[in-house]
Amino acid sequence: MVVKDVYERPLRNLRISVTDRCNLRCGYCMPEEDYVWLPREQILDFEEISTLAEVFMDLGVDKIRLTGGEPLLRRGLPELARLLAGKPRLRDLALTTNGVLLREQAPALRAAGLHRVTVSLDTLRPERFSALTRRASHAQVLEGIAALAPAGFTGTKLDTVVMRGVNDDELADLIEYGRTVPAEVRFIEYMDVGGATRWSIDKVVSRAEMLQILERRYGRIEPVVEESTAPADRYTLADGGVFGIIASTTEPFCASCDRSRLTADGVFYLCLYAQKGVDLRGPLRRGASRDELHALIAGAWGRRADRGAEERLRLRDRTPLVQIGRLREDPHLEMHTRGG
DSSP states (O other): OBBBBBOOOBOEEEEEEEOOSSSOOOTTTSSSSSOOOOOOGGGGOOOHHHHOOOOHHTEEEEEEEEEOOOHHHHHHHHHHHHHHOOOOOOEEEEEESSTHHHHHHHHHHHHHOEEEEEOOOOOOOOHHHHHHHHOOHHHHHHHOOOOOOOOTOOOEEEEEEBBBBTTOOOHHHHHHHHHHHHHHEEEEOOOOTTTTTTGGGGGGGHHHHHHHHHHHOOOOOOOOOOOOOSSOOOETTTTEEEEEEEOTTTOOOGGGOOOEEOOTSSSSSSSOSOOOEEHHHHHTTTOOHHHHHHHHHHHHHOOOOOOOHHHHHSSSSOOOOOOOOHHHHOGGSSSSHHHH
């Protein structure tokens, strides 16, 4: 059974946040030092996550990505990876991490059955990393990335949020670094979601601009022709190198979006820009049957008409989606809570 929304978009990809905590304070995501954290007793345990994953698979999900906050802060994460990887209907189990704790955990995660890893890497310069994240962990991130291939991981991706005047001079350097890992670099347009309270349109480097910058270095760049609902459009360099661009801000992919999100405390969000979600933890802990959980999730997705990024694109006076006051009132509006 594959559930579809009002635009015939299937429910295929589920991002599961395992914690709202993070050990970095990136300015485009967590610009403050202090946050209102989810109460510990409300965080789903691994068996609860596994149960809900099974329900989502009944409805068509076959790809799961573990996220945070920083998911490697969740104690015993390989145990969860093992629970999920053992489900025969799951075709892809991935992890997105900032890489700080990756070197120590990569072997155990691979042994547990995790398929792929995406590491956030916005700069190759230690001093710039410290300014962006307010932490001196750049060396640990690079060590974590270097540990992936020896642990047996392939298909590694590096995600870079590109910001004008911050790191837009490193695009080619990051591609060259990616060749050495090896990993495919994906450049992400700066988005006005969650904790991006300092976002402004003038800081956005569009896909068109990124391609112009890279063509000056590499010459002609060709799009990769492929059928995919992945958020990144992929491109080939003349020498065969491949990279991706996620143009969520200037050229949204809402029409083909099959992604949803489950927060660490069990709230189901249908769109990255959604202001409200569906509580699944409450019914689950009250003993709801599998059929009842099916109905709750399928009903919500079946009514889904979200096209959040497209709606934002049409705004004349585009300011950050959520102001700091509302974020403090409702931590679920933060990207580090709902899994970005």
